[in-house]
Amino acid sequence: MDDDEVRRRFDGAVRVELMFRRGYTTARRQRVEAIGHALGYRPLLTENTGWRGLRLVFARDEAPDARRRRELTIARLRTGGPVLPPLETPPPPPPLPPPPAAPQTRTTGPRTSGPPTAPPPPPPPPPALPPNRPRVPPKPSVPPPPPPPPSGG
Structure with missing residues (x-):
């Protein structure tokens, strides 16, 4: 099936079905899909029918860009x-995803242009203990009990 015969099959019908005998190539299938796309069709089904070959089913695309195409x-x-068109190029690939965020080593704010700024002042020290409170616990008022006697045995 040459390009003109394929083009004639896309005659404005709502659904177009094409059969290719064995021996078709991937490049030929892509060419048929490109012709269908240029004539405002989108692929519905691609079926490998075994010994009979390949079956392609297309549906007419009614989107505004497909009608214009x-x-x-x-x-x-x-x-x-x-x-x-002789210079038809495939659409550009989608943009790459952003790279993973690198862990920040500094906790400063974002950089700004201009002279460097002074680092923020250090945090205040923890509040001091009141002056009348001792830093060491007081001695107990009674001595500890004696240890238990050793068990004989």
């Missing part, structure tokens, strides 16, 4: 141009 392709075909 279909209009531009039909206009290009009417002027004798190719089904697919």
Whole structure:
């Protein structure tokens, strides 16, 4: 099935089904999907039918960008141009995710431009004990009891 025959199959129907006999290639399948995309269709089903080959099912896409793409392709075909634009490039890959955040080694605020600022003052010391309170516990008023007698045995 050449490009013109594939293009004729995408005739504006709501659903288009294409069968490829054995011997199809991945590049050929991608080319058919690109033609369908240019004519405003999206793939619904790709089925490997075993010894019979490959079955592709497409549905007409009614989104505004798909309609515009279909209009531009039909206009290009009417002027004798190719089904697919010669310099059509695939869409750019999505942006990479941001790198993981590095642990901060300093707890200062964000940097600002200009001269460096002085570090914040140190925290105040803990409150001191009242002057009338001793730092060491007082001695007990009674002596401790004597140790128990050793057991004989």
